[in-house]
Amino acid sequence: MKRRDFLKGAAVTASAVGATTLAAPAIAQGTTEMAIVSTWPRDFPGLGTSAQRAAARIAELSEGRINVTYFAAGEKVGAFDSLDEVAAGNSQAYIGADYYWKGKHPAWAYFTAVPFGLTYAEIDAWMKFGGGKELHEEVAGQFGIHPIQVGNTGVQMGGWFNKEIETADDLKGLKMRIPGLGGDVLAKLGASPVSLPGGQIYENLVSGSIDATEWVGPWNDYFLKFYEAAKYYYYPGMHEPGSQLTMGINADWWGGLSKADQNLITAACMEENAMQMAETNARNGEYLTKLIDEHGVELKQFSDEVYDAFYEAAEEVFDETRQHSELAAKVHDNFVNFRADVGRWMLAAEATYLRQRNRVSGVKL
Template structure:
C-alpha cells in the first residue's frame, strides 16, 4: 500500500519566504521570485527528475523522458534535466517526498499515489465514473481545479501541473472471469485510489502495488487481478502472459492525467523564461501523450485480441451498477474527512454536472450515429 504516514506540518511562511505561493499566477510568480544569480559561466542548470514508472515505460515513462528532452531543446541546453526511473534514486511511491525534501527538483507521477497523505489528491488523476480526459482538462484550466490542486500541495512545498495523459483506462486484468458481484468477494486486486475503495465495499481486497511490481505479483498469484493503464502500456508490461481476461470499461479511471511535481524553492530560483519553458513543456505533453495513447491503445488492443488470444470482456451490468452505488458512498465518505476534500469533491462534481449534458448532445449522440457501420 502507499505510505499512510502524514507529512510533518509546515508553515506557509516557511515555504513562501523568498518564493511564491502555488496559487499565484505566473505573472505574480515572475514578479515575486528571487532573481537568478549570474554565475559568469555557461554551465547549464542541472535538475533531477524522479518518476514512479520504469524507465521508458510505454505511456508515462515515455512522457517523462519527452518532457526532459523538450525542456533541454526549448532552453537551448540551459536547463538540463536527468531522469531517474522508479527505484533508481527513490522508490516508485517516494516521488512526492523526494520533491518536497529537495532530493529531486522535479517528479513525474500520478496524484492518487498520495491518497494516504492527502485523501483528495485522487481527484487530480481520476475518480470513478468521473471526468473524461477533455472534461478533466476543462475542470483544471477553466473550472478552478488548478487553484485547488495548488492549495492542496502547498504544505509540501510542491507545485503540481498536468503533464501527460494516458487517456481512458481499461478495467483490469483478471485471472478468472467475473460473472457477478459475488465473484469480487475476496478478490486480491491491484487498484489504487477511489476505485479500489469502491471494490473493497463489495468484498474485494485492493492494493496500491507499485507499477514495476505488478507483473510479478500477478504472475505469482499474490494478486488475482490488476489494473494499470490501457492496452499499449499493459501489453508492454506483459500482463497478457499471466492473465487472459481483460475487462472494460475502466470505471475507476476514465482519465489518466500524469502530474509533474516541482519543488517550489527550486522552481522560484529559475529565471522567468525557464519557469515558463518548464510549464509549457508539460502543457504540450498533455496533448502529445493523449494523442499517442489513443493511437497506440487502438493498435495494441487489436494485437492483444488477434495475436495474444486475450478475451476482452465487459463488466456485467449488475457489477457496474453496484460499483456506481458504492462509488457515491466512497465519494461522500472522502468529502466528510476534511474541508479541503469536501471542496475538491464538490468542485469536480460541479464540473461534471456542467459538462455532462453538453457531451451527451455533442459526443454520445454523434458516436452512436457515426459508428453504426463500423
C-alpha cells in the same frame, strides 16, 4: 521492446546513470540544475517514454540553460518515494500520478482520476477553465509542491481477471492491484485492493499473489504481458476515465526561477500533456487488435449490475472523502458540479456522435 528490457531499467543504480546530488535551487555558471524523478520504469512504453520526453523537452527549449537529469523509478528513489524526495528538496521535480499520495490527503486523487470521474477532454477543461488548476495548487501547496499537468492516458480498461466477473459478488475476496479511490471502491465490494508500482505487477500476477490487476490500456498492458497470466480483459474501467499525470515541482525551487523559465517548463509540460494522450489513443487501437487476434484475449464488458454496484460503492467512498477535511469537500464539490455541466454537453455531443458513427460505419468490439 520486451517487458524484461524496460523493467530491467528500474533496477539501475543512480551512479550508473550519472547521478548528481542537487540542492534546490542549484545554479552554477548560469546553468540551473533540475533533477526529475519518476514513478515509471525507464523506457516503459507510454508512461515512461512520455516522462523522458517531457524532461528532454525542457532541456531542449532552454537550450541547455536548464540542465535536466532524469531518474526513472528505482534509479534514485523508489516510485512511491517521489513526492517526499521532491518536497524535501533533494530533487527538483517528479513526474507521476498524484493519486499515489492519497494516503497523505485524499484530495490528491482528484487530480489523477477518481471513480466515475472525468475523461481527458473533461479533466483538461476542468483544470484550465473550471477551477481544477487552482484547487490542485492548493492541495499540492500544503506539501511544498507546485503541480503542472504533464500527460494523460485517457479512459482505462477495467482490468485483467482470472475469472469472469458476472455479478458484484464475484469481486468478493479478490486480491486486485488497483490504487487510488478506485481501490477503495473495490474494498467496499469485498475485494482486497493492492497498490503496486508497474514494475512489480506481472510477477505478482503470475505467482498468484494477486488475482487481478488494472494498469492502463491495451498499449501499455501488452508490453507487460498480462495476457500470459490472466484470460479475461474487462472494459470500461470506472476507476480511471482520464488519468492525468503531473510534474510536481519543489515550490521553493520553482519560486526561485525567472518568469521566463517558469513559462518554459509549463509550456513543455502542456505540450507533453497533449502529446501523450494523442500517442496513447493512436497505440491503444493497434494493440487491442494484437491482444485479441494474436494472444486470444477475451474482451468482456462489465454488466450494468456490476457497474451499479461500482457506483453505489463510489458514493460511499466520496462521502468519506468529503468528511476528511474542508479542503477535500471543497475539491469534491467543485469537481462534481463541473462533471454535471460538462457531462451533459459531452453526452449531447461526443458520446452520441461516436455511438452513431460507429453504428453506421460498422465498428464493433
